[in-house]
Each structure stands twice: as C-alpha cells, then as structure tokens.
Amino acid sequence: MSQTLFDKIWERHVVVPEKDDHPAVIYIDLHLIHEVTSPQAFTALKENNLTVRCPQKTLGTADHSIPTNPTRQFADQQAADQVSRLLENCREHGIRCLDLNDPAQGIVHVVGPELGYTQPGMTIVCGDSHTSTHGAFGALAFGIGTSEVTGVLATQCLLQRKPKTLSITLEGTLAPLVTAKDVALHVIAKLGAGGGAGFVIEFRGEVVRGFSMESRMTLCNMSIEAGARAGMVAPDDVTFAYLRSKLGEDWQPQSWQRETSDPKARFDREVFLDVSELTPVITYGTSPDQSLPIHANIPSDAASRCLDYMGFESGGSLTGIKVDVVFVGSCTNGRIEDLRLAAKILEGKKVAAHTRMLIVPGSGAVKRAAEAEGLDRVFMEAGAEWREPGCSMCIAMNGDQLQPGQLAVSTSNRNFEGRQGPGGRTMLASPATAAACAVAGAVADPRFLEVTA
Amino acid sequence: MKPIRMFQGMAAALMRSDVDTDQIIPARFLKVTTKDGLGRHLFSDWRYHADGSPDPEFVLNKNPEATALVVGDNFGCGSSREHAPWALLDYGIRVLIGSGFADIFRSNALRNGLVAINLAIEERDRLAALCPDEISVNVFDQYVRFGDGKSTTFQLEPFARHCLLHGMNSLDFLISHSKAIDFYEEVHS
Ligand code: SF4
Numbered sequence: 001m002s003q004t005l006f007d008k009i010w011e012r013h014v015v016v017p018e019k020d021d022h023p024a025v026i027y028i029d030l031h032l033i034h035e036v037t038s039p040q041a042f043t044a045l046k047e048n049n050l051t052v053r054c055p056q057k058t059l060g061t062a063d064h065s066i067p068t069n070p071t072r073q074f075a076d077q078q079a080a081d082q083v084s085r086l087l088e089n090c091r092e093h094g095i096r097c098l099d100l101n102d103p104a105q106g107i108v109h110v111v112g113p114e115l116g117y118t119q120p121g122m123t124i125v126c127g128d129s130h131t132s133t134h135g136a137f138g139a140l141a142f143g144i145g146t147s148e149v150t151g152v153l154a155t156q157c158l159l160q161r162k163p164k165t166l167s168i169t170l171e172g173t174l175a176p177l178v179t180a181k182d183v184a185l186h187v188i189a190k191l192g193a194g195g196g197a198g199f200v201i202e203f204r205g206e207v208v209r210g211f212s213m214e215s216r217m218t219l220c221n222m223s224i225e226a227g228a229r230a231g232m233v234a235p236d237d238v239t240f241a242y243l244r245s246k247l248g249e250d251w252q253p254q255s256w257q258r259e260t261s262d263p264k265a266r267f268d269r270e271v272f273l274d275v276s277e278l279t280p281v282i283t284y285g286t287s288p289d290q291s292l293p294i295h296a297n298i299p300s301d302a303a304s305r306c307l308d309y310m311g312f313e314s315g316g317s318l319t320g321i322k323v324d325v326v327f328v329g330s331c332t333n334g335r336i337e338d339l340r341l342a343a344k345i346l347e348g349k350k351v352a353a354h355t356r357m358l359i360v361p362g363s364g365a366v367k368r369a370a371e372a373e374g375l376d377r378v379f380m381e382a383g384a385e386w387r388e389p390g391c392s393m394c395i396a397m398n399g400d401q402l403q404p405g406q407l408a409v410s411t412s413n414r415n416f417e418g419r420q421g422p423g424g425r426t427m428l429a430s431p432a433t434a435a436a437c438a439v440a441g442a443v444a445d446p447r448f449l450e451v452t453a
Numbered sequence: 454m455k456p457i458r459m460f461q462g463m464a465a466a467l468m469r470s471d472v473d474t475d476q477i478i479p480a481r482f483l484k485v486t487t488k489d490g491l492g493r494h495l496f497s498d499w500r501y502h503a504d505g506s507p508d509p510e511f512v513l514n515k516n517p518e519a520t521a522l523v524v525g526d527n528f529g530c531g532s533s534r535e536h537a538p539w540a541l542l543d544y545g546i547r548v549l550i551g552s553g554f555a556d557i558f559r560s561n562a563l564r565n566g567l568v569a570i571n572l573a574i575e576e577r578d579r580l581a582a583l584c585p586d587e588i589s590v591n592v593f594d595q596y597v598r599f600g601d602g603k604s605t606t607f608q609l610e611p612f613a614r615h616c617l618l619h620g621m622n623s624l625d626f627l628i629s630h631s632k633a634i635d636f637y638e639e640v641h642s
Binding site: 015016020021022023025027036037039040043044048050053064065076078079081082085127128129143144145146147148150151154155156157159161193194197198227229287305395396397404414416417418419422423 | 487488
C-alpha cells in the first residue's frame with residue numbers, strides 16, 4: 001500500500017503497536033534537552049531510581065536562560081543556577097552538553113542540524129515546541145512535555161497516538177525578498193493558530209524543493225504556530241549535500257534515510273497554495289496567524305482585543321508604524337542565510353537613531369561563519385548590536401527584553417502578549433523585512449527601502 | 454498522581470481564543486528547577502497590574518473560589534512548557550472544559566491529573582454562559598453537570614482516562630515494556 005513519508009518513519013519506530021486502550025510505544029532516535037524543561041525530569045528520574053537509557057542518543061545545550069551580551073553575565077542567579085543544573089545532570093548521566101564555553105553552543109534547534117545529529121528518517125524529540133524545525137531533514141520531530149522527557153530519558157521511548165497527515169503543496173516562484181518566513185506566516189494565516197492540531201504536515205512542491213536547508217528549517221519551525229504536531233520535508237540531494245558538509249564527504253544516507261512519500265500516498269488533508277503573488281508578510285496581532293501583506297491595511301474586523309494590546313487601529317496602515325527595537329535571531333531565523341539577508345539590506349545604511357537593533361546568531365558556528373564573511377562589520381557599522389549566541393529576545397528570560405509598551409519587529413516565531421517582555425509588543429517578519437524596518441525606524445517593505453528610508 | 458473519579462467545584466469562564474502558555478505562565482517564571490509554587494504566577498500578566506496590584510476584572514480575581522475553567526478555542530497553544538499545567542494545578546484548577554486544546558498542552562495536563570475535557574463548541578458555550586456555577590465531573594462515566602442539572606457526556610482518550618482513574622503514571626507503562634524496547638534496539642542496532 002502507498003505510504004506517506006510520515007507513515008514510513010512511524011512504522012519503523014513502533015516498539016509496541018497502538019491499541020484501543022493504549023497509545024503506541026515509539027522509539028526515539030535523538031533526544032535533545034535544554035535547561036528550562038529538563039531539571040524536573042532529572043529529579044523525577046532520581047525519585048524513581050532510574051538512569052538514562054541511552055546517553056549517547058541525548059544531547060544537551062544551554063540556550064534559553066543564557067546571556068547573549070559580550071560579557072556573558074547572567075541576568076540573575078536563578079538563570080545561572082538553571083544552567084549549572086543542566087551541566088551537572090548531563091555530567092552525572094554521561095550526556096554530551098554544550099555549555100557556554102563550547103564553541104558549538106547555540107540554540108538547540110540550530111546546533112542539532114549543524115553537528116549532524118539531525119538526520120533523515122529519525123524520530124527526534126525535545127522538551128520544546130519548535131523541535132518541529134528538525135523535520136526539515138525528513139525526520140519526525142516534535143516537542144514534548146517534561147513528564148515525557150523523563151520517559152524518554154528512562155526508556156528512549158514515547159507514548160503516542162498516531163497523528164493525521166496534512167500535505168501542503170507550495171507552488172509557483174517566490175518574488176525577490178520574499179522568504180520562507182513569509183511563506184510560513186502565510187500558511188499559518190491560512191490554517192489558523194489551531195488549524196493544524198492533530199496533524200503532521202508534509203511541505204511539498206517546487207517551492208520547497210528549491211529551498212535551502214535553512215529555509216526548510218524556517219518553514220518547519222513555524223508549523224507549531226498552526227498547532228501542528230510536526231512539519232516535515234522529504235529528504236533529497238539538498239539534504240544529503242548539507243549533511244555531507246557537516247559529516248564529511250564520505251557520509252551516505254542509509255536506504256531508509258532516502259525514503260519519501262509514495263506518489264499515490266493518501267493524506268488525511270491536502271492544501272495547495274500558489275505563492276507567486278506573495279509579498280513580504282508581517283503580523284499585526286498577538287497570535288502568529290494574525291498577519292498581512294506588509295503594504296495592507298489592518299482589517300476592519302480584526303479582533304479588538306489584539307488591536308487594543310498592540311495599540312493599532314483597524315483600517316490603519318502597517319507601514320510607517322514607529323519601531324523601537326528590531327530583533328534578528330532565534331531558531332526560526334538565526335542561521336547564516338538569515339544573517340546574510342539582513343546584511344544585504346543593511347549594507348552601507350544606518351539603523352534609525354531611535355531604533356535599537358540586536359542581531360543574535362543562533363550558534364557559535366553561525367557566529368564564526370558570519371564573522372568570516374565580514375557580516376559582523378556590516379552590522380556594527382550600521383549601528384546594530386552583534387551578540388553572543390542564544391535564544392535572547394525571542395523569549396525574554398535571559399536579560400534581553402522589551403520595555404513595557406515598546407514595539408519590536410522580530411524574526412522570531414511568537415508575537416504573544418508579553419512574549420518579549422511584559423507589556424512589549426511584537427510584529428513577526430523575515431530578516432529582510434526586519435532589517436528594512438531597522439533602517440526606516442518604522443515598519444517598512446524591504447522591496448522599497450530606498451523610498452521609505 | 455492521585456486517582457480522580459469525581460470532581461465537584463466552582464467553574465468560571467475564560468473565553469478568549471488561543472490562550473497561549475506564555476499567558477498561563479510567562480517565561481520569566483520558568484527559571485526554576487522544581488515544580489513548586491508556580492500557582493502564584495498563573496496568568497500573572499492578566500491577573501496583576503504592572504504595579505503588582507490585582508486586576509479586579511480578571512476572571513480568577515472575580516471568582517477566587519474557581520477550581521474549574523471553561524476556556525476558549527485552542528487553549529494552551531504555544532510552547533511545550535509543562536509549567537503551564539503545573540501552575541494551573543498549583544493554583545487550584547482541577548478541570549478545564551474547552552473545545553479543542555493545543556496537542557502538547559492537553560497531553561501535559563492529563564499526565565498531571567488536570568482533567569482537560571473537550572466538548573462540542575455549542576455545548577462548551579452553553580456551559581460558559583452558566584458560569585460562575587457549580588460543576589461536577591464524573592471521570593468514570595464521563596459526564597459533566599452544572600447547576601442546571603443537565604448532564605453532558607464527553608470522551609477522554611482511553612489511556613488518559615485509565616491513568617486518571619487509577620492514579621497511574623505513564624512512565625510505569627513505558628517501563629513495563631522494557632523487554633520490547635530491548636528487542637527493538639537489538640533489531641535496529
Ligand atoms: S529561539 Fe525562541 S522559540 Fe527557539 S528555542 Fe529559543 S526560545 Fe524557543
């Protein structure tokens with residue numbers, strides 16, 4: 001029978017099949033952990049007299065609570081303690097952990113792929129909803145809660161009911177300066193913030209095939225913002241070339257790592273989108289599905305609660321709204337391709353005097369690559385801050401945050417109320433749009449930067 | 454986890470859609486290494502004004518006795534933080550009645566004994582309109598009843614229901630399959 005890529009990966013990982021009275025037991029090939037969602041899991045392990053079953057299939061990294069300022073001074077003792085706890089737990093159980101001194105340190109969803117841990121055909125979990133990022137490699141990857149982290153540490157397995165499948169086919173040709181981030185925001189607006197619940201999405205079509213691994217990661221990263229269990233892209237030569245660049249030219253995929261959906265495979269739901277007409281997209285509300293083409297006006301039927309919070313008026317235009325902070329970074333858009341794009345826009349220009357711009361590489365490797373290309377100089381000459389790797393202002397628990405009332409254009413993934421600091425307001429956009437907004441000091445379309453700047 | 458067969462309490466309604474886990478428990482309170490005391494920060498940015506004084510308009514301040522919440526669509530979207538159900542439970546909320554919860558949140562909630570009940574939208578809205586009201590929930594027979602005496606049935610995922618009724622931890626279930634896991638590893642190594 002014809003199968004989807006998801007079906008094949010699922011089948012290969014069933015340890016105990018699903019029954020009416022219990023979910024399937026699924027084997028996990030790679031378990032990523034970070035400081036925020038793992039300490040209580042290690043405590044539970046200890047309380048139950050259990051050990052870590054497969055330390056070599058587990059990788060730890062410090063990213064959420066760590067400072068990204070050049071001095072690497074923790075925001076407070078609690079944050080420092082949380083990171084030391086991660087290091088202690090990993091040391092005790094023989095788990096590799098990337099701490100602040102490790103050159104490979106970075107955001108969990110950036111370092112997994114960079115180090116070659118993330119591979120096609122795998123099952124990958126992490127106590128973090130953006131684990132969907134790793135689906136870009138043709139892996140089944142999703143976020144789990146801390147109780148499940150305990151279970152995976154102890155048994156390398158997870159209890160799951162089989163999700164449904166959703167195929168999203170993206171056709172057409174993207175216009176210049178329209179990126180995977182714009183596509184992701186567009187897809188989320190179409191599905192709605194809960195529209196993907198219970199589904200694993202497979203992104204297909206010529207647009208996705210033409211995407212680099214970085215762009216595929218951006219797209220899969222945001223599948224959770226439509227509520228989907230996971231997002232994935234079938235592996236192809238782009239995937240294998242990326243992995244060879246990380247693991248050496250001799251690396252070859254196993255036959256099960258070359259699997260894709262059969263041509264006649266049936267999905268539970270199918271969506272087709274032509275993105276040829278897509279323009280840069282930006283959010284105006286407090287849920288990632290509240291977005292618009294950047295040159296549009298805020299709809300007259302927009303939810304009043306979100307407009308009250310954002311301080312926007314229905315019918316008003318988005319471009320021209322004054323921007324206090326611009327944040328380029330996160331597991332959505334903190335990779336080298338994203339920084340190159342931001343640099344291309346910033347080159348020879350200045351960040352507006354009233355605007356603060358932070359550029360935070362997703363990992364140590366991204367930082368070094370950017371510096372080798374001279375991107376750091378472009379950023380600093382433009383007047384932006386060039387920071388150390390981490391989650392930074394995506395989550396505002398590490399010292400990088402908005403002040404109440406401040407408006408940020410961010411390349412991260414969540415515009416929830418207060419996500420970037422209590423009272424802070426967030427508009428999500430691509431690195432190109434974010435950089436254009438920094439130069440203009442206001443919401444600006446990157447395609448018309450000369451006009452708006 | 455303690456077994457839960459029956460629940461009685463007061464229900465209040467928080468009918469915003471897409472209430473995300475950053476609202477339930479903001480990230481700045483996640484720098485902890487235990488589960489304790491998170492109830493203090495539940496809905497912090499909605500419950501308190503910036504100066505720390507309680508907002509009298511917020512549902513939990515209006516209904517401090519509430520132990521159940523009727524909630525809007527897609528409740529618990531956003532991050533996978535289990536701190537969200539921990540905070541709700543630590544505050545004293547035992548039951549959530551909604552119409553479509555975010556996947557990870559629902560599984561986190563049930564694992565901790567927070568009974569997340571899915572009803573059809575009309576039924577959920579009918580109950581929301583009765584709030585604040587007395588509520589009783591029967592996990593064994595799977596029905597919920599408000600002060601008006603009308604019962605509405607619901608369906609929990611059978612394994613989650615079994616765990617709630619017996620106070621069972623899914624970790625024990627996984628461990629009971631150790632032999633199958635050994636076998637899987639042998640075949641796939
Ligand atoms: S960058 Fe943001 S979304 Fe990504 S892992 Fe860090 S906090 Fe989560």
